[in-house]
Amino acid sequence: MRQVQLHKAMLMQEVQQLKSANVPKIEAYRRLNAEAKKISWPTFLKYYNADEMPSAKSISGNYEKQKVFDVEPFRKEIIRCLEANIDNKDLKVSSIYDLLEELYVDSGCYTALPGSEQTLRNYIHFLKAKGIVKLQEPCFREMDYVDEQAIPYGEQAQLDYGQELLEDSSIVHFIALELRRSRFLYVQPQDHPFTAEESVAAIYNFMVRIGGRFKMLVIDQDRCLVYEQKYGEITPTRVFKDFLLEQEVSLYVCRTKDPQTKGQIEDLVKYVKSNYFSARLKDGLSIEKAIAGIPKWCDRKNNAIRLPFHRIPSLSLKEEAPYLKPLVASHYSELSCPYNINSVDKLGYITYLSNKYSVPKILRNTKVRTKVYGERLYVYEMETDRLITEHVISDQQNRIIAKEEHKRKESVSWMEYRDKLLMEFSCEHMLHFINGVLKENPRYRKEQLRGIYNFLLAEHPSLVFLDKVLAFCVADHIWRYHVSEFEEVFDSMKKEVSKDESIDKLQQSLRDKFPIEVEARDCASYAARVRQLTMEG
Numbered sequence: 001m002r003q004v005q006l007h008k009a010m011l012m013q014e015v016q017q018l019k020s021a022n023v024p025k026i027e028a029y030r031r032l033n034a035e036a037k038k039i040s041w042p043t044f045l046k047y048y049n050a051d052e053m054p055s056a057k058s059i060s061g062n063y064e065k066q067k068v069f070d071v072e073p074f075r076k077e078i079i080r081c082l083e084a085n086i087d088n089k090d091l092k093v094s095s096i097y098d099l100l101e102e103l104y105v106d107s108g109c110y111t112a113l114p115g116s117e118q119t120l121r122n123y124i125h126f127l128k129a130k131g132i133v134k135l136q137e138p139c140f141r142e143m144d145y146v147d148e149q150a151i152p153y154g155e156q157a158q159l160d161y162g163q164e165l166l167e168d169s170s171i172v173h174f175i176a177l178e179l180r181r182s183r184f185l186y187v188q189p190q191d192h193p194f195t196a197e198e199s200v201a202a203i204y205n206f207m208v209r210i211g212g213r214f215k216m217l218v219i220d221q222d223r224c225l226v227y228e229q230k231y232g233e234i235t236p237t238r239v240f241k242d243f244l245l246e247q248e249v250s251l252y253v254c255r256t257k258d259p260q261t262k263g264q265i266e267d268l269v270k271y272v273k274s275n276y277f278s279a280r281l282k283d284g285l286s287i288e289k290a291i292a293g294i295p296k297w298c299d300r301k302n303n304a305i306r307l308p309f310h311r312i313p314s315l316s317l318k319e320e321a322p323y324l325k326p327l328v329a330s331h332y333s334e335l336s337c338p339y340n341i342n343s344v345d346k347l348g349y350i351t352y353l354s355n356k357y358s359v360p361k362i363l364r365n366t367k368v369r370t371k372v373y374g375e376r377l378y379v380y381e382m383e384t385d386r387l388i389t390e391h392v393i394s395d396q397q398n399r400i401i402a403k404e405e406h407k408r409k410e411s412v413s414w415m416e417y418r419d420k421l422l423m424e425f426s427c428e429h430m431l432h433f434i435n436g437v438l439k440e441n442p443r444y445r446k447e448q449l450r451g452i453y454n455f456l457l458a459e460h461p462s463l464v465f466l467d468k469v470l471a472f473c474v475a476d477h478i479w480r481y482h483v484s485e486f487e488e489v490f491d492s493m494k495k496e497v498s499k500d501e502s503i504d505k506l507q508q509s510l511r512d513k514f515p516i517e518v519e520a521r522d523c524a525s526y527a528a529r530v531r532q533l534t535m536e537g
Contacts, residue, residue: 011032015044015048018048019048069115069119069120074100074104077100079133082127084283085279088281088282090274091274091279093120093124095275095276095277095278096120097120098276098279098297098300100113100120101113101300102293152181152323153181153320153322154181154323154324155180155181155216156180156214156216157177157179157180157217158217158218159175159176159203159218159219159268160176161173161174161175161194161269163193164281166281166286166287167281168286171191172191172277172290173190173192173194174189174190175188175199176272177206179214179313180218181316181320183306183316184314184317185302185313186206186209186298187272187297188202188205189290189294190291191287196237197239197332200243200330204330207247207327208327210317210321211321211324212321212327213248213324213325213326213328216249217244217249218254219252220253220254225237236251239332246328246330246332246387247328247330328378329371329373329378331371331380339369339371339380341367341369341382343366344364344365344368345364346364348360348361350368350370350379353397355397355399356399357402358400358407359388359389361406368380368382368388369381369382372393375392376390376392377390377391378390389403391403413446414449417446417452417453418438421452421456427467428470428471429471433470434449437452437481437482439481440479440481440482441481452483459490461490465493465494469490473486
């Protein structure tokens with residue numbers, strides 16, 4: 001080591017001598033290398049530009065870069081934030097970096113921070129190594145790697161709820177949604193727990209923000225969305241179920257105590273808490289500031305590289321957008337107008353702004369609900385709010401806009417099976433049942449009636465038994481008007497009848513095996529016996 005220090009000192013002395021002789025830099029560098037004194041160009045410049053001759057010890061010392069965050073006002077704010085959160089084990093460097101952006105970049109004081117998030121992380125390590133601040137060592141849970149590239153575009157979005165207790169004892173409640181592939185984030189905060197209506201409105205706002213609908217929503221078992229889970233069967237709340245049907249979105253509910261699936265959902269809330277709240281809790285954060293600041297925070301995160309995915313969510317969203325399903329109006333949207341009630345004329349058209357728009361012929365002379373969203377007109381059923389059809393609103397006047405499927409003549413091929421059922425299986429409740437099947441299955445009348453007819457041909461039931469089955473199917477609040485539902489009721493009642501017949505057969509076989517003759521007496525004999533017992537008593 002001593003020899004190395006002396007060698008460096010002698011080499012620097014030679015460089016300084018060449019400098020004193022007014023030898024140009026390039027010429028001096030060439031002379032040294034020609035004399036087999038190997039020296040790199042950066043090291044040569046370091047020695048050549050030195051103001052004074054350093055000692056061998058100083059030359060051998062490690063070179064230390066200047067810390068770009070070690071200047072005011074950044075140094076003071078960083079140390080203040082670290083000292084204020086010295087007992088906060090969830091403090092994240094990313095949250096401190098975001099706070100600096102909010103204080104100095106968003107306010108217009110600086111165009112950009114002097115370094116990256118990794119530079120800030122290195123500076124905090126430097127402060128810790130020098131003993132200027134003390135931080136708690138974070139602990140991490142090991143998880144298996146999940147290949148995000150295996151998830152198709154437009155397939156999944158994740159949702160979870162979170163809350164954060166502020167210093168003034170108030171609570172910020174928020175719902176976090178993220179598009180799984182592009183990692184585009186949406187967070188909506190408020191000052192009270194979310195209801196089912198507020199939740200589905202937030203989900204729809206997220207759809208509007210990303211410009212389309214995803215295919216599947218991944219959630220935890222939250223009470224305002226899931227009413228019950230029993231034996232793996234998920235029962236969504238009424239509002240949430242209606243919203244999923246309206247938007248044609250499937251549901252995936254994570255299992256409890258399963259970190260491989262549930263952990264991915266909870267990571268959303270952890271990211272919001274660690275990246276936004278952790279550096280602001282000790283800084284006088286209020287509910288009003290959080291509600292105003294979180295949307296801006298989302299914009300910053302969506303336009304910055306997300307670690308460890310190394311992608312910018314807003315750019316990834318542009319790649320994923322073509323795979324999203326088109327937006328449709330929602331009954332639960334806070335952004336669109338309320339429903340209007342329109343009458344369908346005898347030709348199957350509704351009127352909107354002097355134009356006529358077609359609906360299925362089966363809705364003639366009825367009423368429907370309509371809603372306008374953007375440049376589209378959506379038509380819904382009156383009772384169920386089920387989407388029937390949609391039209392692009394014409395910018396012309398007095399036009400008739402009809403879809404090809406609405407122009408087709410109504411098929412009457414189903415009548416053949418209706419007549420066969422009424423003739424071959426005529427009973428009291430058959431007509432009522434057929435009318436219910438026709439109403440519940442307007443697009444598949446023939447297929448449903450044919451399925452019921454073929455099933456009855458194979459079973460050959462008695463008309464008495466069939467009428468009992470149909471009476472159950474048409475009963476109030478039961479209404480079984482699909483082939484699968486009818487077959488299920490039929491088989492269930494058939495099993496009950498089989499049990500009753502088995503008991504009757506068993507009783508008859510016992511009578512045949514052990515015949516017992518019972519003497520039949522008239523009432524007079526019993527009356528005489530009662531008088532005799534009375535007199536003896």
